[in-house]
Amino acid sequence: MALTTRIGVISSGRGENLRHILESVRSGRLPAEVAVVLADHPDAGALRIARDYGIEAHFVDPSGLDRAGYDGVLAEHLDRAGVDLVVLTGYMRVLSPEFVRRFRGRTINIHPALLPAFRGLDAFQQALDYGVKVTGTTIHLVDEDVDHGPIIHQVPVEVRDDDTHESLKARIQEAEFRAYPEALRLFIEGRPKVVGRRVVFEGREVERS
Ligand code: GAR
Numbered sequence: 209m210a211l212t213t214r215i216g217v218i219s220s221g222r223g224e225n226l227r228h229i230l231e232s233v234r235s236g237r238l239p240a241e242v243a244v245v246l247a248d249h250p251d252a253g254a255l256r257i258a259r260d261y262g263i264e265a266h267f268v269d270p271s272g273l274d275r276a277g278y279d280g281v282l283a284e285h286l287d288r289a290g291v292d293l294v295v296l297t298g299y300m301r302v303l304s305p306e307f308v309r310r311f312r313g314r315t316i317n318i319h320p321a322l323l324p325a326f327r328g329l330d331a332f333q334q335a336l337d338y339g340v341k342v343t344g345t346t347i348h349l350v351d352e353d354v355d356h357g358p359i360i361h362q363v364p365v366e367v368r369d370d371d372t373h374e375s376l377k378a379r380i381q382e383a384e385f386r387a388y389p390e391a392l393r394l395f396i397e398g399r400p401k402v403v404g405r406r407v408v409f410e411g412r413e414v415e416r417s
Contacts, residue, residue: 213396214243216291218282218299223254224381225297225318225388230261232389239396244289246282248301264289270301279307286311295392296350308352313402315350316395318388320380322346322362327355332377341367343376345384347391349407358407360400361391 217226226245232238245258250267258265266285270278278301286294294315308315321331323346326338335343344364351357363383367376394400398409 213240213293214289214291215240215293215295215392216243216286216289217245217254217258217295217297219245219247219252219254219297220249220300221252221254221298223252223257223297225384226254227257228385229295229297229389229392230257230263232393234261238389238393240293240392243291244285246285248278248299254297275302276304276306279304283307283310293392293396294350295388297388302354303350305352308350312351313349316360316392317348317350317355317357318384318391319346319348319355320377320384322364323348323355323359332373332380335367336371336373336376343367343380345380345387347388349402358402358405360395360407361387363387 219226229238230242233240233242242263245254245263245265246268247255248268248270255265255267268278268281268285273281292314294311296315296317319327319331321335322342322344325340326334326343342364344362346359347361348359349357365380365383394409397411399411400407400409
């Protein structure tokens with residue numbers, strides 16, 4: 209990867225993972241630059257956060273476009289910004305196979321559960337309903353299936369007896385804010401190789417936080 213890895217972020221929402229990634233870049237812990245932020249909602253918090261940090265940010269309007277057409281517009285933005293790595297932070301649309309192929313091995317997602325458990329929507333409620341004692345967060349490469357690609361990093365989070373949806377979500381998201389920048393640093397510096405479903409790192413070890 210280039211000396212400074214250029215990241216393109218795609219989001220549907222609040223943007224708190226983006227904020228923590230930007231803080232890690234700013235403090236020098238993450239050797240990368242966020243080159244562009246894209247969102248499918250005009251009022252996505254991620255767009256506001258990006259602009260606060262002086263980063264190019266675009267609302268990409270999905271209306272009138274099919275999935276491949278929409279992803280084609282996303283890809284144009286990413287190519288124009290010269291991104292090396294595509295980072296999804298709470299992006300709630302399923303990517304087209306064309307997009308996945310084009311950015312294969314360099315599109316990363318975060319999911320709020322220990323995959324392969326609780327793929328899809330509201331992983332917090334799924335974990336509570338199932339009664340697991342441990343859930344967590346997973347950062348993984350994106351493939352054609354939802355919440356499915358090879359795993360880069362996982363962090364467990366205990367489920368407490370008195371947890372509500374909100375309390376569990378808050379603890380998982382706290383874990384995510386540390387885990388995502390750390391996983392990106394590992395991916396950028398760690399010389400990753402994908403062997404079957406396994407991502408192995410020939411370079412640095414992950415720092416446990
Ligand atoms: C995060 O908890 C992330 O794991 C989840 O959306 C939230 C985004 O928060 N992603 C998914 O559920 C994707 N399947 P943010 O906008 O504040 O970063």
